[in-house]
Amino acid sequence: MTADVDTLRELNDAYLESVRMGDVDRFREILADDFLCSAADGSVLDKSQFLDLTAGPRTLRHLSADDVRIRVLGNVAIIHAATRYTTMAEQEGRGRYTDIWAKRDGAWRAVAAHVTRLSE
Numbered sequence: 001m002t003a004d005v006d007t008l009r010e011l012n013d014a015y016l017e018s019v020r021m022g023d024v025d026r027f028r029e030i031l032a033d034d035f036l037c038s039a040a041d042g043s044v045l046d047k048s049q050f051l052d053l054t055a056g057p058r059t060l061r062h063l064s065a066d067d068v069r070i071r072v073l074g075n076v077a078i079i080h081a082a083t084r085y086t087t088m089a090e091q092e093g094r095g096r097y098t099d100i101w102a103k104r105d106g107a108w109r110a111v112a113a114h115v116t117r118l119s120e
Helices: 002-021 024-030 047-055
Strands: 031-038 044-046 060-073 076-087 092-104 107-118
Touching (some): 002 024, 002 060, 002 076, 002 092, 002 107, 024 031, 024 047, 031 047, 044 047
Antiparallel strands (some): 060 076, 076 092, 092 107
């Protein structure tokens, strides 16, 4: 299980960096084809819609996670974390996310994400 947790920690970091940098190619690698995201605005995006959004203009200058909790439950893993971010317009914010990963054909893929933004 330690190897899985280490892999998931690396994938979590890659996911965050892909959000910050708008890295569509990396997301194509780590998102499952049936990926769904419940966005902070209440919308639900499939993989194609999520990639389209990611390909748009970059919105974040900084994004970091803390209080990262990784739970492996067989071939499924749940990652909970808190975020702090700075927009390109220098507005600071914070939020939380929950990502669900599934191990398919020996590789971890993100199958679902839920994002919230918290008011200060």
